[in-house]
Amino acid sequence: MVLEEDTFKEFEKAVGVGNVNDGEVITDAYAYNWCMEMFNYMDGKEPLPYSSRPKAVILPSSTEEVQKVVKLCNKYGIQVKAQSTGLGPWNCVSSNNSIVVDLRRMNKIVKIDEKNLYCVVEPYVSGAQLQAEIMKYGLNCHMPGAGPQVSPLASATSMNGPGFTSPSTGHSSRNVLGVEWVLPDGEIMRLGSWGMKNNPDWFNGDGPGPSLRGIMRGWAGAKSGLGIFTRVAVKLFPYPCSTDFELSGHSPNYDFKIPDFMRLYVMDCKNFKRLDEIIIQVEKEEISFMCSYLSGLAVMAIFANSFEQMMELMAVGGMKAPLVVIIAARTKREFEYKQKVMDYILEKNKLANIIGKQYTPYPVFYAEALRSNLGLHGFIATGGFQSTLGQCDTAKMCLNSATLNVPAKQLFIKKGAVANDFGEGVWMTSYESGHYFHAESPTMFDQTNKHSVKGTAQYFERSNEIGLVKHLGAPFFVEGDRWHDMFGPHMHNYHLWLRKIKEAFDPNNIADGGFYITPGKDKKGALKK
Amino acid sequence: MDEEEYERMIQRCLRCSICKWVPQIQVKSQKYATICPAMDEYNFHTYSGGGKIILALSYHLGRIGPSDELRDIVYKCTECGGCAVSCKFLNTLEPLEIMCEFRERLVKDGCGPMPAQQKYIEAVKKVNNPYNEPHESRKEWLPKDIQTDPNSKVLFYVGCTASYRRKEMAIATARILNAAGIKFRLLEDETCCGSPILRTGVKDAFLESMNKNLDAIEALDVDTVVFTCAGCYDTFKVDYPLHRKYNFEVKHTVELFDELIQDGKLKLTTEVPLTVTYHDPCHLGRNAERYEEWDGDVVELMPLVNINIPKKPKRCGAEGVYDPPRNILKSISGLKLNEMERIMEYSYCCGAGAGVKSAFPEFALKTAQIRLDEAEDTGAEILVSACPFCSTNLQDAIKEKGSKLQFYDINELILMALGMDIKKVKEKAAEVA
Ligand SMILES: Cc1cc2nc3c(=O)[nH]c(=O)nc-3n(C[C@H](O)[C@H](O)[C@H](O)COP(=O)(O)OP(=O)(O)OC[C@H]3O[C@@H](n4cnc5c(N)ncnc54)[C@H](O)[C@@H]3O)c2cc1C
Ligand code: SF4
Ligand code: SF4
Numbered sequence: 001m002v003l004e005e006d007t008f009k010e011f012e013k014a015v016g017v018g019n020v021n022d023g024e025v026i027t028d029a030y031a032y033n034w035c036m037e038m039f040n041y042m043d044g045k046e047p048l049p050y051s052s053r054p055k056a057v058i059l060p061s062s063t064e065e066v067q068k069v070v071k072l073c074n075k076y077g078i079q080v081k082a083q084s085t086g087l088g089p090w091n092c093v094s095s096n097n098s099i100v101v102d103l104r105r106m107n108k109i110v111k112i113d114e115k116n117l118y119c120v121v122e123p124y125v126s127g128a129q130l131q132a133e134i135m136k137y138g139l140n141c142h143m144p145g146a147g148p149q150v151s152p153l154a155s156a157t158s159m160n161g162p163g164f165t166s167p168s169t170g171h172s173s174r175n176v177l178g179v180e181w182v183l184p185d186g187e188i189m190r191l192g193s194w195g196m197k198n199n200p201d202w203f204n205g206d207g208p209g210p211s212l213r214g215i216m217r218g219w220a221g222a223k224s225g226l227g228i229f230t231r232v233a234v235k236l237f238p239y240p241c242s243t244d245f246e247l248s249g250h251s252p253n254y255d256f257k258i259p260d261f262m263r264l265y266v267m268d269c270k271n272f273k274r275l276d277e278i279i280i281q282v283e284k285e286e287i288s289f290m291c292s293y294l295s296g297l298a299v300m301a302i303f304a305n306s307f308e309q310m311m312e313l314m315a316v317g318g319m320k321a322p323l324v325v326i327i328a329a330r331t332k333r334e335f336e337y338k339q340k341v342m343d344y345i346l347e348k349n350k351l352a353n354i355i356g357k358q359y360t361p362y363p364v365f366y367a368e369a370l371r372s373n374l375g376l377h378g379f380i381a382t383g384g385f386q387s388t389l390g391q392c393d394t395a396k397m398c399l400n401s402a403t404l405n406v407p408a409k410q411l412f413i414k415k416g417a418v419a420n421d422f423g424e425g426v427w428m429t430s431y432e433s434g435h436y437f438h439a440e441s442p443t444m445f446d447q448t449n450k451h452s453v454k455g456t457a458q459y460f461e462r463s464n465e466i467g468l469v470k471h472l473g474a475p476f477f478v479e480g481d482r483w484h485d486m487f488g489p490h491m492h493n494y495h496l497w498l499r500k501i502k503e504a505f506d507p508n509n510i511a512d513g514g515f516y517i518t519p520g521k522d523k524k525g526a527l528k529k
Numbered sequence: 530m531d532e533e534e535y536e537r538m539i540q541r542c543l544r545c546s547i548c549k550w551v552p553q554i555q556v557k558s559q560k561y562a563t564i565c566p567a568m569d570e571y572n573f574h575t576y577s578g579g580g581k582i583i584l585a586l587s588y589h590l591g592r593i594g595p596s597d598e599l600r601d602i603v604y605k606c607t608e609c610g611g612c613a614v615s616c617k618f619l620n621t622l623e624p625l626e627i628m629c630e631f632r633e634r635l636v637k638d639g640c641g642p643m644p645a646q647q648k649y650i651e652a653v654k655k656v657n658n659p660y661n662e663p664h665e666s667r668k669e670w671l672p673k674d675i676q677t678d679p680n681s682k683v684l685f686y687v688g689c690t691a692s693y694r695r696k697e698m699a700i701a702t703a704r705i706l707n708a709a710g711i712k713f714r715l716l717e718d719e720t721c722c723g724s725p726i727l728r729t730g731v732k733d734a735f736l737e738s739m740n741k742n743l744d745a746i747e748a749l750d751v752d753t754v755v756f757t758c759a760g761c762y763d764t765f766k767v768d769y770p771l772h773r774k775y776n777f778e779v780k781h782t783v784e785l786f787d788e789l790i791q792d793g794k795l796k797l798t799t800e801v802p803l804t805v806t807y808h809d810p811c812h813l814g815r816n817a818e819r820y821e822e823w824d825g826d827v828v829e830l831m832p833l834v835n836i837n838i839p840k841k842p843k844r845c846g847a848e849g850v851y852d853p854p855r856n857i858l859k860s861i862s863g864l865k866l867n868e869m870e871r872i873m874e875y876s877y878c879c880g881a882g883a884g885v886k887s888a889f890p891e892f893a894l895k896t897a898q899i900r901l902d903e904a905e906d907t908g909a910e911i912l913v914s915a916c917p918f919c920s921t922n923l924q925d926a927i928k929e930k931g932s933k934l935q936f937y938d939i940n941e942l943i944l945m946a947l948g949m950d951i952k953k954v955k956e957k958a959a960e961v962a
């Protein structure tokens with residue numbers, strides 16, 4: 001027993017018997033996460049995939065129970081780390097004085113407002129679950145590239161948010177409406193129209209009064225460093241085509257009846273200059289469901305379900321600047337219009353669509369695209385994968401950062417630390433029909449090979465430094481004191497404001513800020529308690 | 530799985546949680562999206578397929594030692610393999626194989642199996658069945674009017690559960706074989722197939738059972754062994770060949786009866802006006818896929834990137850027995866089949882397997898009740914399956930829940946379609962019991 005007996009009992013009283021565990025077996029599994037070995041190495045620790053072991057893991061089932069847990073943490077000076085579906089090192093505690101609040105038992109779809117195009121969900125509703133329910137109304141939701149198994153709430157409130165369908169479903173930070181939030185001191189905050197005194201409802205993320213959305217998550221999210229979100233409203237979108245979703249056969253080689261009005265284009269724009277022009281032309285027309293630039297190898301990966309299958313796609317991998325576009329429609333007329341626009345763009349730019357000519361993907365590709373399952377293909381080559389860069393900017397700026405990153409990656413390829421993608425592995429997508437762009441550089445490494453882990457960590461740092469030196473903006477994995485303190489001075493001292501927010505919202509430093517920021521330093525430079 | 534592969538794999542879980550759900554593109558509703566009974570009951574990530582891989586790594590690294598807490602978590606798992614199917618949609622990990630291997634290691638270290646499981650293993654050693662029933666009464670299920678032929682090339686391997694607990698299944702099988710004119714014989718000295726022992730990680734006792742059975746069968750001139758128990762079938766079909774090759778064919782009754790119906794040897798002439806839903810037993814479905822032999826090489830294509838040459842077959846449950854039971858149901862006139870959401874390779878487990886029913890009976894019942902909810906939601910009045918173990922657990926849950934569903938083994942429905950009075954079969958089973 002790690003917690004004092006009385007403390008344990010109080011937590012148990014708050015969430016019910018069987019929902020608190022401080023045994024070594026349960027807690028050790030919560031110390032493990034994907035890529036933790038790399039983050040450990042960057043922190044000067046042994047590159048093992050484990051963080052500190054949490055003091056306990058607690059499973060609340062309601063906002064009130066979360067509030068009780070947070071108040072107890074304040075009482076006992078224990079830090080708290082929230083997780084929804086829990087993928088990634090950002091879910092790990094930063095010291096052994098932290099407990100994990102696993103929100104798994106909070107799994108309700110509270111509301112689907114099909115007329116006003118939003119829904120309200122709890123943390124442990126997965127993207128696939130939500131999508132399955134809203135498809136019944138002909139609607140779609142946004143999911144991050146991490147896949148349909150992760151939590152729309154976590155992405156909307158706490159972490160990043162681009163996804164493969166971003167051109168038509170936006171970015172998590174821009175989709176979030178009303179929010180219910182247990183602050184680090186245990187107070188409950190309701191944001192947006194959900195905070196109204198009279199007739200509270202979830203439809204708006206801002207007001208009455210000042211909007212706190214920027215403080216709540218800003219761009220990259222507080223990753224549990226500012227309290228725990230228990231319910232959130234997110235925007236919904238029309239499902240792009242017929243919702244008849246007809247799969248047959250067996251895993252992994254499912255067959256899929258491709259919806260009538262759906263078409264894939266893969267075109268080689270040859271170079272980044274043309275790619276920049278063409279992607280903007282496509283996005284300006286507001287016709288795409290998905291519109292991504294993927295390096296040749298990444299195109300091979302999204303069409304394959306194993307590495308061996310990927311190797312059969314060499315012909316596709318040779319493209320220099322492939323643009324992958326999916327258009328989909330609900331009526332024949334809409335489909336014809338979208339195709340006409342694409343035909344025009346292709347002709348104008350002397351582009352050829354290789355689909356149906358040089359290459360025809362298995363139909364299951366379309367199913368995965370509709371269900372936002374393509375990101376996970378990043379793992380099929382080496383089993384280990386992580387991304388650098390992640391700027392949110394113009395297409396030109398994103399492509400510029402991708403170009404500048406190539407020599408750094410090539411260096412670590414030469415050292416045998418990261419797998420050879422010629423340094424060019426990039427995924428870039430537009431948000432909201434070209435309103436913004438996001439580019440990241442997926443990097444394949446071997447998490448079981450220490451040389452690879454160390455080299456990838458060094459490459460990560462190098463890549464971040466390039467972002468800084470070349471004025472490319474902050475990467476999307478800017479997290480923790482070290483990186484904020486590095487980027488902040490070059491970006492309007494935002495890190496000082498971030499600390500002020502942390503201090504104001506978390507006077508007792510209860511929310512584990514390991515992947516956010518910790519309270520400010522005193523005059524001697526030491527971290528305040 | 531050899532030592533090297535085990536060590537490599539336990540370091541590779543992505544902690545992506547895909548193993549908690551049916552394959553992502555198969556999610557059809559919020560209610561029936563999950564695949565892992567252990568997660569559904571115990572909630573902590575540690576109980577999931579991925580969670581147990583982490584435990585295997587932690588144990589291997591000495592971060593955690595053998596303890597009752599560890600044993601409980603590792604054994605609160607039906608080894609249904611649902612996690613493995615979902616993980617392997619894109620990944621090359623083997624969650625189920627890792628868990629089996631981990632159990633074996635725990636047993637070696639004195640940290641398994643569960644006491645209730647140890648008890649039934651002792652019973653198998655003593656009286657050849659886990660129910661501790663007298664070995665002499667193993668054939669008491671056999672009604673006098675059933676014809677057997679001691680010279681037949683077809684052997685009906687009855688199994689412990691159908692012999693002692695679900696006699697109606699054994700009787701129904703025998704009657705259908707008689708009705709189709711298929712001569713069959715029984716083993717004089719049938720022994721537990723070893724499945725309930727193997728799943729707990731006690732390898733030596735399993736091998737003993739396997740050898741007894743194979744010695745007995747190979748001493749006869751038999752070319753086909755027929756099973757009505759999915760567990761025995763899976764064990765003979767998939768697990769035995771990993772340890773000892775044999776040269777007879779194995780068939781589950783659904784496969785044999787489907788063939789007989791297609792060939793017109795079994796004529797289902799009586800209308801059975803029922804709406805049914807079919808539960809795929811894990812041992813007849815995803816886990817009944819044989820391992821394909823692969824004798825290739827792992828070649829380093831470039832630093833950090835290896836490729837299997839030739840391509841290594843991935844065992845994802847596609848070769849399970851899914852069509853035969855459905856064909857049978859579809860060939861019964863008047864019968865309507867309403868499918869549940871989770872079927873075939875992503876079917877939800879009944880909750881009984883891998884020693885859970887004996888060691889954690891409440892967990893087994895709760896899992897079965899989740900499955901009943903899904904069956905009820907199809908609007909069916911009958912839940913049908915093809916495994917005596919699923920049958921027992923689902924029927925226990927029907928009683929516990931007060932569900933209006935009735936459970937039938939698929940062979941009982943065939944009997945009805947053959948015009949036999951099913952009540953009599955059930956009564957007969959009670960009588961012989
Ligand atoms: C293959 C792959 C592709 C990826 N692609 C993308 C991508 O395209 N876009 C993108 O944005 N990300 C991407 N990621 C990273 C990914 O976003 C995160 O891993 C994922 O969103 C985690 O989601 P989750 O539901 O598991 O949330 P969690 O992992 O549960 O949470 C994420 C963070 O939010 C915090 N948190 C969770 N819930 C709460 C809560 N209720 N209150 C307060 N804090 C909370 C957690 O502490 C954690 O720091 C990718 C990851 C992988 C593996
Ligand atoms: S076992 Fe497979 S599906 Fe489960 S968390 Fe690990 S990698 Fe993901
Ligand atoms: S085998 Fe079944 S019960 Fe066990 S972890 Fe996998 S899905 Fe869960």
